Amino acid sequence: MLIVAASDLHGSSVALSKVSGTARDIGADVILLAGDITVHHIYNEFILLLHKAAAHAKCPVIFTLGNHDTLQPEKYFPESIEYINGTKPLTRKSVVCLVEQSIEYKGVKFWGSPYTNTFGKWYWMRNPAEMKFEIPEDTDVAICHSPPFGYGDSVRDATRVGSEALTLAIQNTPNLELVVFGHVHENGGWRGQLGNTHLCNVSMTKDQNDFGINYEALLCAKLD
Secondary structure, three states, X not given: OEEEEEEOOXXXXXXXXXXXXXXXXXXXXXXXXEOOOOOHHHHHHHHHHHHHHHHHHOOOEEEEOOOOOOOOOHHHOOOOOOOOOOOOOOOHHHEEEOOOEEEEEOOEEEEEEOOEEOOOOOOOEEOHHHOOOOOOOOXXXXXXXXXXXXXXXXXXXOOEOOEHHHHHHHHXXXXXXXXXXXXXXXXXXXXXXXXXXXXXXXXXXOOOOOOOEOHHHOEEEEOO
16 A cells, blocks of 8 residues: 655645645545644645545555644544545545544554644643553554654653653564654654654644745655
């Protein structure tokens, strides 16, 4: 399976066009988006563009949310992905949101979570002491907004802001092949590994002061 993964588009139609165009060019099977797809005041309008991205890329979009995304994803909750490549228009079910939920597509099981450690007054946050990621044992790919602690999660002053609970969950899911995440713009494009699991920060926004696009953060990968 070929995937294209990105995060932290923050309402940039240019970034979304790059994602969908890349997916179309390489013949990707699926697009993964790891939260902060938009900003809250244009959330509903931008989410609708995901359908156009899926149609342009000729593949479905599976996404989770982030602290800049508002709280009404229910109509995109997983049931199944209905998509026949190039033979009919995409339906709503070609765009799927995972909030601590799973979906299987083409034999690959995806699980997603929007939660990050609490900071400020944003969405989809939990107290670190209460944070828990219950990744099903048979998950192949996790789509998380938060980085795992110690991996692609350092901000400008070198402070680590990832989730210790996510690091533990990855360690406890030895068959997990890939985790994509964002949230920490400064580490966009970071790649690493924890045990047998590949970890990728795919945040496409450069940093908090420069909202340009980091094209190098975009991930194209082939799953076994």
